[in-house]
Structures are given as C-alpha cells and as structure tokens.
Amino acid sequence: MAAIRGRDTSPELRIRKGLHALGFRYRTHAKDLPGKPDLVFPKYRAVVFINGCFWHQHDCHMFKWPLTRPDFWQAKIGRNADNDVRNTLELAKAGWRIATVWECAVKGRTRIGAESSVQLLAEWLRSGEDSINIRGSG
Numbered sequence: 001m002a003a004i005r006g007r008d009t010s011p012e013l014r015i016r017k018g019l020h021a022l023g024f025r026y027r028t029h030a031k032d033l034p035g036k037p038d039l040v041f042p043k044y045r046a047v048v049f050i051n052g053c054f055w056h057q058h059d060c061h062m063f064k065w066p067l068t069r070p071d072f073w074q075a076k077i078g079r080n081a082d083n084d085v086r087n088t089l090e091l092a093k094a095g096w097r098i099a100t101v102w103e104c105a106v107k108g109r110t111r112i113g114a115e116s117s118v119q120l121l122a123e124w125l126r127s128g129e130d131s132i133n134i135r136g137s138g
Contacts, residue, residue, distance in 0.1 A: 011106040018118030035087030110136030
C-alpha cells in the first residue's frame with residue numbers, strides 16, 4: 001500500500017490542469033482544513049475532493065470488496081468513509097462549499113470525462129451552490 005498515491009493522482013492532475021486553464025487559481029492539499037481538500041478556492045470559499053472510488057467506498061462499478069482479509073479492508077475503508085462524513089460536516093459548519101469528484105467520473109466504463117467534470121466544477125464554482133457530487137454516468 002506504500003505505493004498508493006494519496007495526492008497528485010492522474011484524475012486529480014487532469015482536473016487541476018483543466019481548471020487552471022479556465023483561469024481558476026487554487027491551493028492544493030490545505031493542511032489547515034479538515035480532510036486536507038485536494039483543491040481549495042479561497043475566492044469562492046469552496047473546496048474540492050477528488051476521491052478514489054475504492055478507497056472511499058463509492059457505490060459504482062469501480063468499487064469491489066477485496067476477497068482477502070475482509071475484516072481489515074472493511075475496517076480501513078469504513079474509517080475512510082466515516083472520515084469523509086466528519087470532514088464534510090466540519091467544512092460545511094465553517095462555511096465552505098464542498099465538491100466531490102469521484103474517480104469514476106474521470107475514468108472507467110461510466111466516465112463522463114475529465115473535460116465534462118471540469119466544466120461542471122467551473123459552473124458550480126461560479127454558481128454559489130453549496131455542494132456538488134460529480135460521478136460517472138452509470
């Protein structure tokens with residue numbers, strides 16, 4: 001598991017590059033915010049989490065429970081999901097707007113593509129809506 005990246009993943013880099021090309025400026029992995037959001041847009045008081053479907057127990061085709069060591073994996077992935085809920089609540093209480101982009105939106109058989117995900121995020125950032133959840137089309 002040491003080789004698993006927690007930051008600068010392929011989906012994250014594609015989203016970052018697309019938003020930067022549209023003129024959005026952001027901080028990455030802000031340690032001073034709950035959950036260390038992948039992208040922070042202080043101007044819009046918004047944060048973006050780009051979550052891997054497996055690691056965050058997303059209900060899509062990309063998440064499958066491992067067959068080996070089921071107790072270990074259920075505890076580990078369950079903690080991740082619990083942390084996601086707690087961090088989202090803390091950020092919302094602090095007045096942050098929250099976007100979640102799931103890995104299946106950018107890759108996998110139900111993907112909508114990085115370009116579509118970037119466009120949805122850009123519209124959301126400008127809109128002032130509290131939250132958005134971007135996932136694959138399946």
